Amino acid sequence: MFDEVFDVVVIGAGHAGCEAASACARMGVETALITINLDLIGQMSCNPAIGGIAKGHLVREIDALGGIMGRVIDRTGIQFRLLNRSRGPAVRSPRAQADRSLYRMEMRRMLEATPNLHLRQGTVVDLIVKNDRVLGVELQDTRRIGAKAVIVATGTFLNGTIHTGQKTFSAGRAGEPASLELAESLKRLGFPVGRLKTGTPPRLDGRTIDWDAFEPQPADENPVAFSFSTEKIEQPQITCYIGYTSERLHQKIRDNLHLSPLYSGRIKGIGPRYCPSIEDKVVKFADKNRHQLFLEPEGHNTNEVYLNGFSTSLPAELQQELVRMIPGLEEVKIIRPGYAIEYDFVDPRQIKPTMETIKVKGLFFAGQINGTTGYEEAACQGLIAGINAALQVKGRPAFQLRRDEAYIGVLIDDLIRNGVDEPYRIFTSRAEARLLLRHDNADRRLMPKGYELGLIGDLDWEKFNRRRDLIMKLHRVLENTRFKRSSVEYASLSQLLGCDLGDSISLAQLSQRQGVSSELIHRLLPESIKSETSLKELESALADILYKGYIENQKIAYERIHHHDNMKIPEGFDFRKIAGLSREMVERLERVRPQTFGQLRRISGLTPAAVSTVLVYLMANKSDRCVT
Amino acid sequence: MDTIVALATPEGRSAIAVIRLSGRDSLEIVSKLLIDENFSPKPRYASLRKIYDPETRELIDEAVVTYFKAPFSFTGEDIVEISCHGSPIVVRQILDACLKLEARMASPGEFSLRALMNGKMNLSQVEAIRDLIEAQTLAAAKQSLRQMQGELSSLLQPLKEGLLEVIVILESALEFVEDDLPEYQMDEIKTKLYEIVKQIERMSSTFKAGRLLREGLKIALVGRPNVGKSSLFNALVGYERAIVTEIAGTTRDSLHESFSINGIPIRLSDTAGLRKTDDIVESIGVQRTRKVIADADLVIFVVDCSQDLTKEDYEILSEIEDMQHLIAINKVDIKQVELVEKFNGKNVVEVSAKTAQGVDDLRRAIIKPFLSRNSAAEEKGFLVTDARHADLLIRAKKEIEKSLELLDQKASEEIVLTGLHNAMRFLGEITGETTTEDILNRIFSTFCIGK
Numbered sequence A: 001m002f003d004e005v006f007d008v009v010v011i012g013a014g015h016a017g018c019e020a021a022s023a024c025a026r027m028g029v030e031t032a033l034i035t036i037n038l039d040l041i042g043q044m045s046c047n048p049a050i051g052g053i054a055k056g057h058l059v060r061e062i063d064a065l066g067g068i069m070g071r072v073i074d075r076t077g078i079q080f081r082l083l084n085r086s087r088g089p090a091v092r093s094p095r096a097q098a099d100r101s102l103y104r105m106e107m108r109r110m111l112e113a114t115p116n117l118h119l120r121q122g123t124v125v126d127l128i129v130k131n132d133r134v135l136g137v138e139l140q141d142t143r144r145i146g147a148k149a150v151i152v153a154t155g156t157f158l159n160g161t162i163h164t165g166q167k168t169f170s171a172g173r174a175g176e177p178a179s180l181e182l183a184e185s186l187k188r189l190g191f192p193v194g195r196l197k198t199g200t201p202p203r204l205d206g207r208t209i210d211w212d213a214f215e216p217q218p219a220d221e222n223p224v225a226f227s228f229s230t231e232k233i234e235q236p237q238i239t240c241y242i243g244y245t246s247e248r249l250h251q252k253i254r255d256n257l258h259l260s261p262l263y264s265g266r267i268k269g270i271g272p273r274y275c276p277s278i279e280d281k282v283v284k285f286a287d288k289n290r291h292q293l294f295l296e297p298e299g300h301n302t303n304e305v306y307l308n309g310f311s312t313s314l315p316a317e318l319q320q321e322l323v324r325m326i327p328g329l330e331e332v333k334i335i336r337p338g339y340a341i342e343y344d345f346v347d348p349r350q351i352k353p354t355m356e357t358i359k360v361k362g363l364f365f366a367g368q369i370n371g372t373t374g375y376e377e378a379a380c381q382g383l384i385a386g387i388n389a390a391l392q393v394k395g396r397p398a399f400q401l402r403r404d405e406a407y408i409g410v411l412i413d414d415l416i417r418n419g420v421d422e423p424y425r426i427f428t429s430r431a432e433a434r435l436l437l438r439h440d441n442a443d444r445r446l447m448p449k450g451y452e453l454g455l456i457g458d459l460d461w462e463k464f465n466r467r468r469d470l471i472m473k474l475h476r477v478l479e480n481t482r483f484k485r486s487s488v489e490y491a492s493l494s495q496l497l498g499c500d501l502g503d504s505i506s507l508a509q510l511s512q513r514q515g516v517s518s519e520l521i522h523r524l525l526p527e528s529i530k531s532e533t534s535l536k537e538l539e540s541a542l543a544d545i546l547y548k549g550y551i552e553n554q555k556i557a558y559e560r561i562h563h564h565d566n567m568k569i570p571e572g573f574d575f576r577k578i579a580g581l582s583r584e585m586v587e588r589l590e591r592v593r594p595q596t597f598g599q600l601r602r603i604s605g606l607t608p609a610a611v612s613t614v615l616v617y618l619m620a621n622k623s624d625r626c627v628t
Numbered sequence B: 001m002d003t004i005v006a007l008a009t010p011e012g013r014s015a016i017a018v019i020r021l022s023g024r025d026s027l028e029i030v031s032k033l034l035i036d037e038n039f040s041p042k043p044r045y046a047s048l049r050k051i052y053d054p055e056t057r058e059l060i061d062e063a064v065v066t067y068f069k070a071p072f073s074f075t076g077e078d079i080v081e082i083s084c085h086g087s088p089i090v091v092r093q094i095l096d097a098c099l100k101l102e103a104r105m106a107s108p109g110e111f112s113l114r115a116l117m118n119g120k121m122n123l124s125q126v127e128a129i130r131d132l133i134e135a136q137t138l139a140a141a142k143q144s145l146r147q148m149q150g151e152l153s154s155l156l157q158p159l160k161e162g163l164l165e166v167i168v169i170l171e172s173a174l175e176f177v178e179d180d181l182p183e184y185q186m187d188e189i190k191t192k193l194y195e196i197v198k199q200i201e202r203m204s205s206t207f208k209a210g211r212l213l214r215e216g217l218k219i220a221l222v223g224r225p226n227v228g229k230s231s232l233f234n235a236l237v238g239y240e241r242a243i244v245t246e247i248a249g250t251t252r253d254s255l256h257e258s259f260s261i262n263g264i265p266i267r268l269s270d271t272a273g274l275r276k277t278d279d280i281v282e283s284i285g286v287q288r289t290r291k292v293i294a295d296a297d298l299v300i301f302v303v304d305c306s307q308d309l310t311k312e313d314y315e316i317l318s319e320i321e322d323m324q325h326l327i328a329i330n331k332v333d334i335k336q337v338e339l340v341e342k343f344n345g346k347n348v349v350e351v352s353a354k355t356a357q358g359v360d361d362l363r364r365a366i367i368k369p370f371l372s373r374n375s376a377a378e379e380k381g382f383l384v385t386d387a388r389h390a391d392l393l394i395r396a397k398k399e400i401e402k403s404l405e406l407l408d409q410k411a412s413e414e415i416v417l418t419g420l421h422n423a424m425r426f427l428g429e430i431t432g433e434t435t436t437e438d439i440l441n442r443i444f445s446t447f448c449i450g451k
């Protein structure tokens, strides 16, 4: 019946698919990774960069759980920068630009070196499902592959349509075919499908750019790696460049808006607001007389330059004309024009926190198919889907993360709870526990879980334990090392800070003062611990101390309000049977039909008394069930 | 769980009122009210204790305090019950003190809810709670209150907007470092926040007045015999309720009557004239007068300007000076002495109970502290009546003040924002919530973001 049989089949070798397949295989289940073109594994279809605020947090979390994205970017990143360096540690985040082709090759190398992992080239045209259970997939070439679990990670390929100017054609990415049959197959299974849009800017020939006209943006001197296992960034680092659009260019765009499929009504899908096309920027922020652009070289061995900030779906000829209106690009030649792409996504309210679909057992969705955008967002879903597919195959209990444990938990919870109406991107403000979910403590938050799952190697685990123990020790030392008024250090510190420091001051207290750097604290550490402490560990320990009080405070305020938010309201629940509710309140409730108490609480016009009444009723019913 | 507090007995005047605290800090809060750090009562034993205002250390009342240790209590948490005198003033002072000590005003039904959560209730009991909440809902649904709640929301809206604006600026600065957003002006942000704090302060300051509004403003007419208290009482009430004669010592017992001025409910008491007396009946009346004074929200001290002030007048004045008071200089129709100056012209109204001259001025003077000037809230004659709302307002204010402090210390945005988000949540509990999505929406419509 099947040509080949595996435990898990992963469809698509993008950022979600690669993580999924790698995790599955390393957890010891036979895994096939099927992709349309094996040469494009781990392709960065949009800008060649990984990380950034909140996204960098995701990568650190993926790494702490035993994912691979962090390792791959650390080996192929050509410009590392830690963002928000001047702000608090909770919102600092690593970002790196990758050498696009090196990234691809390294990803493929890692997958090929993974036992139990089998790469297969092919186009999946159908999911084989029987009695609401997935059994395998069928390929275009009529091969049938059996599996206990299938992870769909098809990115923008589902029913993808590319737009440039008035031209429209079916494609999954520029130059690659879309997955039309698979999209149909999902619809047949009854999954509610919507349409989203994203876009890319033109890629330029670096030899035709007047680099001197742009402002250089160098890499960090001491690059901060993504992976906790990385000791050193080896890739030579490059410089990126910043430039600006001009009013003349804006006018030209406005004059040609009718040629943009975005504005002619051709594109129906909703695009991400945080990644607007240049057309959108010019129209929606008409009073801004220039927009920032980044020139990002795509790698060490190519002339291709990514014009970040200039995403467009205007006709190719016009793009050429437009970019030449950018100061410094007067002579430029476009290598690949930008385009907009529309694709199908499945309403993520159809999946569980494990990424498994509610409808079909063993079928998992990960990445852009769930309405997200971004490599990091995709990768973390792939990892969670992969972990859970493997756990299911092995008959072990499912794995999920809470909102206060990881950004990954926030992302998945947002998706399955609220659905999406534009491509979903992670932000730090989405996390209530932002101060807790730092990039530097991702290992302490998640590595024990990764180890338990079998995704962390022994060497990394030992290294982690040393780091964790050291940080715990640092906490004690920082609290207990005090400088009395009589000490030598006290005098010079008090002079340095220009104020009295009380009778004595601990290192912990000192670290919270304005103008005290972690380097200074390091110098003041007792000799016994100084030599084994690197700035990295010290900074992590200091961050714990810095946020402690606020986290407590935030938790109290949050818990007060969100305590019962997850409580489910049974479908078809009759609010009229609650005695204490007025007609008006019942009407409001029936109009919205909330599914959880959290949704109910946000209904406008509901009095606190009504909210409490419903809550008491729901709790009563719940305890009813517990009793019987 | 945090500690909640509420009046467990019906509101209004009663012999005994029970104030209940539930939560892990109950005992600590009460020990501060007793100014007794070592307070560790035996569970379920009642003890008579003195209750103080922990800030001023002034005695509020003597009350019976009973401790129920978790989990052997109604809610399953630590509970302390304070059975105090039923005077709304006493109740108010104790509740205020608890709120200052970080207890939170309980939401309707919250005690029962906690009981339910902690498995302290079975299903048959739930029906009863629902009735209880229903009763509270009905009370809260009273037309006037509903209007006020709506009004509160609409008054809070601009404040929430202002707060949201600041949050959006700070969040964007954090979240979109790579976009060239305009740099924000620290001073502008601080000014905005200070303005919000001021507004919230004004609103919550109407809280006290708000409660008076709900329960009625208690006013006592006091003074020497024969200065015209009963005559004024009748003039204010609008009919000949009290007996008036030219005999000093006519009124022997306190008289009460309810009416309203500009919609503000008032409970006016006429009292026996204060003087030393050998008459047993009169001296009991004088004692009662003292009690009425103690219980009043406002004392109107009546003097007679057909003669000079007497020693007794000064004695009475010294007795009421520290209270909220007005001085009614009666009998201006037959004025002999210019008394206004003797009171430095402060809180003074000249009236004649006989000709009704100045009675309207007196009415205005009575309600003046409860009416509005300046603020948006006050212009609309707005009053925060719900203790829970007032509590939320004060919490929101405190959070913003903390954030302002952090701004002064140049703390990083993510820390400053914790307070602002908390404040937003508190305000959101009154007006309906602002979600992360609202904030993001605002960011994207304000700034051009994204590469």
Ligand SMILES: Nc1nc2c(ncn2[C@@H]2O[C@H](COP(=O)(O)OP(=O)(O)OP(=O)(O)O)[C@@H](O)[C@H]2O)c(=O)[nH]1
Residues within 6 Å of the ligand: B223, B224, B225, B226, B227, B228, B229, B230, B231, B232, B243, B244, B245, B246, B247, B248, B249, B250, B251, B252, B271, B272, B273, B274, B330, B331, B332, B333, B334, B351, B352, B353, B354, B355
């Ligand atoms: N001319 C004049 N006479 C007044 C006025 N108010 C009260 N009187 C007279 O003063 C006398 C005492 O009035 P009451 O109202 O009984 O005085 P009281 O303060 O209640 O006296 P006690 O109840 O005895 O304490 C009566 O003869 C009143 O007619 C006023 O405004 N003008």
Ligand SMILES: [Mg+2]
Residues within 6 Å of the ligand: B229, B230, B231, B243, B244, B250, B251, B271, B273
């Ligand atoms: Mg009288």
